[in-house]
């Protein structure tokens with residue numbers, strides 16, 4: 001469909017002889033936030049790593065804005081509009097501002113433009129702005145996630161892939177990050193995020209996909225799950241409730 005930013009069809013693969021994913025089909029539309037849920041080890045991270053181009057599939061296709069990107073390396077996917085938040089990626093010895101400059105240069109034609117883009121991203125995160133000249137290594141976990149999201153803002157993605165940014169962060173920090181995801185969605189960004197906590201996922205996602213043994217076993221809206229708490233509990237426990 002014209003509004004499909006991400007279209008995944010029959011995606012399969014894993015690590016060498018170990019098959020982890022078995023025929024994944026999913027779409028994420030413009031402005032839609034989709035959460036991947038399920039117990040540990042079912043293949044959520046493997047799926048997101050495959051979408052980011054870090055692991056090759058053995059079968060299936062991945063389309064980004066209608067373009068087949070299945071065999072494209074990660075950096076080319078970024079140029080086509082994909083941005084990833086996978087772990088707290090930052091160059092620790094560089095200052096916060098320099099970390100952002102690295103991402104602003106491909107977009108900026110001149111130094112003034114780069115500074116404007118960096119200042120714009122810092123304006124969204126006052127806590128980061130206050131630490132702009134400190135090495136990224138000095139940041140707290142939540143501040144690092146802010147830095148990764150600030151880089152994402154600079155990349156102006158059409159698709160955002162997030163691997164569990166709530167892990168180990170204080171609820172108030174998670175709340176701020178989720179608010180940013182909501183704002184990006186309102187601006188039309190499609191987001192696929194892994195989220196262990198179904199409650200957190202329900203607070204931000206339009207649809208929740210539940211995985212088990214490398215396949216998607218169910219898809220529900222937050223409204224459907226609120227109306228059937230037993231269903232949510234069973235899906236979270238991977239059918240073992």
Ligand SMILES: Nc1ncnc2c1ncn2[C@@H]1O[C@H](COP(=O)(O)OP(=O)(O)OP(=O)(O)O)[C@@H](O)[C@H]1O
Pocket residue numbers: 015018020038039040041042043044045046047
């Ligand atoms: N680099 C790797 N080499 C071999 N096997 C791996 C590798 N990474 C993950 N696996 C295996 O692939 C399976 C799926 O792992 P994956 O990390 O994708 O699951 P997950 O649903 O994201 O779980 P978690 O929330 O624990 O990360 C697991 O059995 C895991 O042991």
